[in-house]
Amino acid sequence: MAMRKYPIYEDFVGSNTPHYLTRAHRFYIDVRQSRHCYLHHHNYAELSFFIEGGGVETVNGVSHRLMPGSVSLVLPYQMHIIRGDVDQKLRKYCCMFDIQLLTELNDDRWFSYMLYGVGANTPSSVHFDESEFERIHSIFEFLRQEYEDADRPGRPQLIRTKLNEALLLFLRKGITARTEQQSEAPGADDKTRLQWQLLQFVHTHFDERLSLKELSERFYLSVPYLSRFFKSHVGMGFVDYLHRLRIERASSMLLNTEMTIHEIAFDVGFDNSRTFSRVFRELKGKTASEYRMTALK
Structure with a gap:
């Protein structure tokens, strides 16, 4: 599917x-x-x-x-x-x-x-x-x-x-x-299973340093193939998809923990809080501070 x-x-x-x-x-x-x-x-x-x-x-x-x-x-x-x-x-x-x-x-x-x-x-x-x-x-x-x-x-x-x-x-x-x-013939499903294993790996390790090169080496798939895979299967590029996973996790942490925004940024996988703040505003339409304050009202 x-x-x-x-x-x-x-x-x-x-x-x-x-x-x-x-x-x-x-x-x-x-x-x-x-x-x-x-x-x-x-x-x-x-x-x-x-x-x-x-x-x-x-x-x-x-x-x-x-x-x-x-x-x-x-x-x-x-x-x-x-x-x-x-x-x-x-x-x-x-x-x-x-x-x-x-x-x-x-x-x-x-x-x-x-x-x-x-x-x-x-x-x-x-x-x-x-x-x-x-x-x-x-x-x-x-x-x-x-x-x-x-x-x-x-x-x-x-x-x-x-x-x-x-x-x-x-x-x-x-x-x-x-x-x-x-007892069923698995051949037709091998590629599908590999694709889902790839997506599950990204979902499990999105808070770590991930790149198409690393995924290519781990799953023995070429970088161009992986790039096409994400665009056709999840509707966006790899980096955009990775950012979305991280921001969704960060949104939950903003509402359910007392961690600082800086701590959350690094915890979900961003290298610096500046990139985190930019991506968060692009996806949520407000800053992380505004998001947290709005939910507390």
Whole structure:
């Protein structure tokens, strides 16, 4: 699927109001009608359980069908888009969380390897049939009820436990589905997968020193090809796209941190605050200081 508009960056979980399960880690879950008909990515994981309707979700260029019983996992910075069928309402449990909330990732190498391999080693979406539906539904409903009562003792621990259970069942199902996917001829998708890997790398490392030359050496693609790739797939040149990613991240930091503008400029990847200020005004129509002050009013 060719992209003609740049992916939208989001870094709020649930809403613009921060939702923290622990002092450092965010968690949010609700039941909603899925309306993400635009390509986007975010700095948190999104686990979805679909309960009504039908549609198609595309994660990093790979599409899969959605129906009641579908569960999908989008990792941080993976780009995705959901399109519901015209004649149906697509409803789902939407669970968003910081991946660092899963403390087991530091101790369990298998869990870490399998989780971070979703989308590459195992599919981003699996389907649970009627005999399995109620078990998955009960897990997500438990998570929702537990989340909504903030005064329950042991709430963070129980949410972690149930979230791990949901993810492990998802991974187990994905391992089974992987064998079926491997039997399909991959040749036509090799180039597409490489392109999405390239975009995901840029989305993950935009705050570092990046250039077309470095990307060329890393992905074994020529600089002229990469230049054409960004213009045709995201609708702008590489530098403009990199600036947009950095400014979107900076905008969030201006609203949600007490860092100085100078600190933010360097944190998102600019070499100096002068360039940051110029690019910020070009993209946002106001200075960084004005942007921060307007939001605080």
